[in-house]
Amino acid sequence: MKKLNELQDLIIDGVNQLNYPDQPAELYEPIRYILSLGGKRLRPALLLMACDLFGGDVEAAVKPALAIEVFHNFTLMHDDIMDNAPLRRGNVTVHEKWNTNIAILSGDVMMVEANKLMMLVQDNILRSVLDIFNETAQGVCEGQQFDMNFEQDDRVSIDEYLNMIRLKTAVLLGGALKIGALIGGADQENAEKLYQFGVNLGVAFQLQDDILDVYGDPEKFGKQVGGDIISNKKTYLLLKALELADSDQKQQLLQWIAATGFNTTEKVAAVTALYNSIQVRQHAETAMNTYAEIAFKALDAITLPEDRKQYLHNFADGLMVRDY
Amino acid sequence: MKKLNELQDLIIDGVNQLNYPDQPAELYEPIRYILSLGGKRLRPALLLMACDLFGGDVEAAVKPALAIEVFHNFTLMHDDIMDNAPLRRGNVTVHEKWNTNIAILSGDVMMVEANKLMMLVQDNILRSVLDIFNETAQGVCEGQQFDMNFEQDDRVSIDEYLNMIRLKTAVLLGGALKIGALIGGADQENAEKLYQFGVNLGVAFQLQDDILDVYGDPEKFGKQVGGDIISNKKTYLLLKALELADSDQKQQLLQWIAATGFNTTEKVAAVTALYNSIQVRQHAETAMNTYAEIAFKALDAITLPEDRKQYLHNFADGLMVRDY
Numbered sequence: 117m118k119k120l121n122e123l124q125d126l127i128i129d130g131v132n133q134l135n136y137p138d139q140p141a142e143l144y145e146p147i148r149y150i151l152s153l154g155g156k157r158l159r160p161a162l163l164l165m166a167c168d169l170f171g172g173d174v175e176a177a178v179k180p181a182l183a184i185e186v187f188h189n190f191t192l193m194h195d196d197i198m199d200n201a202p203l204r205r206g207n208v209t210v211h212e213k214w215n216t217n218i219a220i221l222s223g224d225v226m227m228v229e230a231n232k233l234m235m236l237v238q239d240n241i242l243r244s245v246l247d248i249f250n251e252t253a254q255g256v257c258e259g260q261q262f263d264m265n266f267e268q269d270d271r272v273s274i275d276e277y278l279n280m281i282r283l284k285t286a287v288l289l290g291g292a293l294k295i296g297a298l299i300g301g302a303d304q305e306n307a308e309k310l311y312q313f314g315v316n317l318g319v320a321f322q323l324q325d326d327i328l329d330v331y332g333d334p335e336k337f338g339k340q341v342g343g344d345i346i347s348n349k350k351t352y353l354l355l356k357a358l359e360l361a362d363s364d365q366k367q368q369l370l371q372w373i374a375a376t377g378f379n380t381t382e383k384v385a386a387v388t389a390l391y392n393s394i395q396v397r398q399h400a401e402t403a404m405n406t407y408a409e410i411a412f413k414a415l416d417a418i419t420l421p422e423d424r425k426q427y428l429h430n431f432a433d434g435l436m437v438r439d440y
Numbered sequence: 441m442k443k444l445n446e447l448q449d450l451i452i453d454g455v456n457q458l459n460y461p462d463q464p465a466e467l468y469e470p471i472r473y474i475l476s477l478g479g480k481r482l483r484p485a486l487l488l489m490a491c492d493l494f495g496g497d498v499e500a501a502v503k504p505a506l507a508i509e510v511f512h513n514f515t516l517m518h519d520d521i522m523d524n525a526p527l528r529r530g531n532v533t534v535h536e537k538w539n540t541n542i543a544i545l546s547g548d549v550m551m552v553e554a555n556k557l558m559m560l561v562q563d564n565i566l567r568s569v570l571d572i573f574n575e576t577a578q579g580v581c582e583g584q585q586f587d588m589n590f591e592q593d594d595r596v597s598i599d600e601y602l603n604m605i606r607l608k609t610a611v612l613l614g615g616a617l618k619i620g621a622l623i624g625g626a627d628q629e630n631a632e633k634l635y636q637f638g639v640n641l642g643v644a645f646q647l648q649d650d651i652l653d654v655y656g657d658p659e660k661f662g663k664q665v666g667g668d669i670i671s672n673k674k675t676y677l678l679l680k681a682l683e684l685a686d687s688d689q690k691q692q693l694l695q696w697i698a699a700t701g702f703n704t705t706e707k708v709a710a711v712t713a714l715y716n717s718i719q720v721r722q723h724a725e726t727a728m729n730t731y732a733e734i735a736f737k738a739l740d741a742i743t744l745p746e747d748r749k750q751y752l753h754n755f756a757d758g759l760m761v762r763d764y
Binding site for chain 1: 463
């Protein structure tokens with residue numbers, strides 16, 4: 117089995133070798149730019165890992181893996197417009213560096229490029245692969261819309277939230293793994309199990325992110341601890357807290373949500389104290405562990421020798437034990 | 441051969457039967473809305489015509505024809521954002537009726553829907569059909585970018601303009617015809633000839649539009665006659681006039697282009713008079729006729745009995761003799 121850094125190197129080489137026309141420059145420069153901003157290339161690496169898992173030729177899977185990376189960056193380019201985000205990976209976003217129109221149209225053409233790259237698979241799996249890709253792409257769009265809706269919605273349920281993160285984040289991990297599996301020669305049944313592994317792991321991973329945003333070590337966590345609390349983001353923790361709070365706790369929570377001109381340190385401390393007394397961290401960890409267990413059960417059910425699956429198992433363990 | 445109105449009815453029925461999920465409503469309602477605004481359904485009808493031309497089963501081509509219509513409306517939805525357009529076919533545009541974010545994301549999911557519909561062809565032509573579709577989609581994006589660039593560019597050449605309208609308008613006509621031909625059982629060579637027919641006819645059609653905008657009968661022309669002159673749109677007529685004008689004429693043209701607070705009737709009359717003295721209408725008609733001739737030669741070269749091709753020939757004639 118190839119290690120993550122070998123796979124990431126294949127992706128990085130592949131990204132560097134992607135060719136676009138020179139003209140119109142306004143269309144293709146932003147694509148080169150956003151793809152040059154780096155990132156962990158986790159999604160395409162997962163595609164290659166899945167291919168490798170079933171003994172497939174990893175080199176032959178690089179183009180479809182790049183399709184996943186180009187698609188992912190297309191969604192980031194459009195999401196950044198919608199979220200009015202000034203920065204992406206510490207760099208100016210495309211709509212800020214150029215303008216919104218260019219970010220819309222470059223994103224559109226990235227989606228076409230992603231489709232073209234995804235077609236570079238053998239004929240016998242072309243339809244299956246594109247079906248998964250289209251289903252995944254549609255899910256990601258739905259997830260983004262739900263996420264935007266939730267900002268304005270005061271009655272989001274935990275189930276609705278879990279469905280949103282499944283669509284917005286998790287199905288792309290599952291889709292990348294399933295496509296990689298098919299390229300590697302897996303049958304539909306094993307490929308579907310790997311999809312379930314990816315989707316459930318993705319939900320667990322996002323729940324972990326919600327927990328770390330509040331309880332992460334400020335020294336190790338990449339973002340500002342408490343950022344979700346400051347912005348009233350409807351995370352699993354906040355939704356669970358609102359669900360379980362007694363009337364006094366609920367009133368305090370709602371007051372902090374409605375507050376303007378607050379001291380951020382004070383708000384983070386107060387809401388975290390409420391979370392502690394309601395024990396939402398434990399609830400979130402239980403939910404996270406449940407999704408992780410479902411993921412690992414799906415991986416266990418794949419009909420391959422245990423030692424072949426060990427690497428992916430260890431890798432997923434690694435993703436889930438971030439202590440920061 | 442089936443007549444245009446029969447084919448349009450098939451498309452209209454197909455559009456009405458398109459199924460989308462209910463949720464998130466903000467994503468799918470705008471798709472239903474823009475597709476309900478009508479239009480002549482020319483592009484999907486051309487796909488069906490091409491299929492019919494080669495004796496294919498038109499009913500089996502309806503889904504890919506709808507893919508063309510959904511894709512076309514996706515480009516309109518995003519173009520309307522970029523052009524800041526308040527109206528589309530006399531109705532409020534999606535970004536005005538909802539908002540820009542919803543128009544971006546609904547457009548994105550329309551592109552996925554278009555891809556899904558385009559996959560509903562037989563396995564043996566799937567790759568060819570999707571290759572054409574992706575190439576077409578990329579061309580349309582490039583054309584839109586060139587069109588936006590030209591608004592800010594004072595040195596657009598006639599060749600650049602012709603390339604822009606080829607990409608923005610004509611390749612989709614060509615692509616629709618070529619895909620329809622393949623579904624109908626045409627070989628690659630005949631399909632490619634039909635593509636050339638469509639692309640060149642599309643360029644001719646756009647040149648006719650440029651001419652009609654100035655010289656159309658106000659009673660019959662759907663838009664305001666002189667609209668391109670009022671807005672300084674870089675049409676074939678304006679570019680050719682700037683190319684051929686003597687220094688005095690050029691100075692007058694540039695004055696009208698730079699003018700603010702002008703009387704629109706006066707500007708249209710003055711610029712039209714300059715066009716007349718430079719004889720740009722004749723130049724534009726010559727160019728238009730040249731493209732139409734190339735189109736008809738490509739149609740003539742298709743290895744089918746003449747009487748089978750007669751309907752498409754007549755149809756194209758009809759498109760090119762709008763006297764309004």
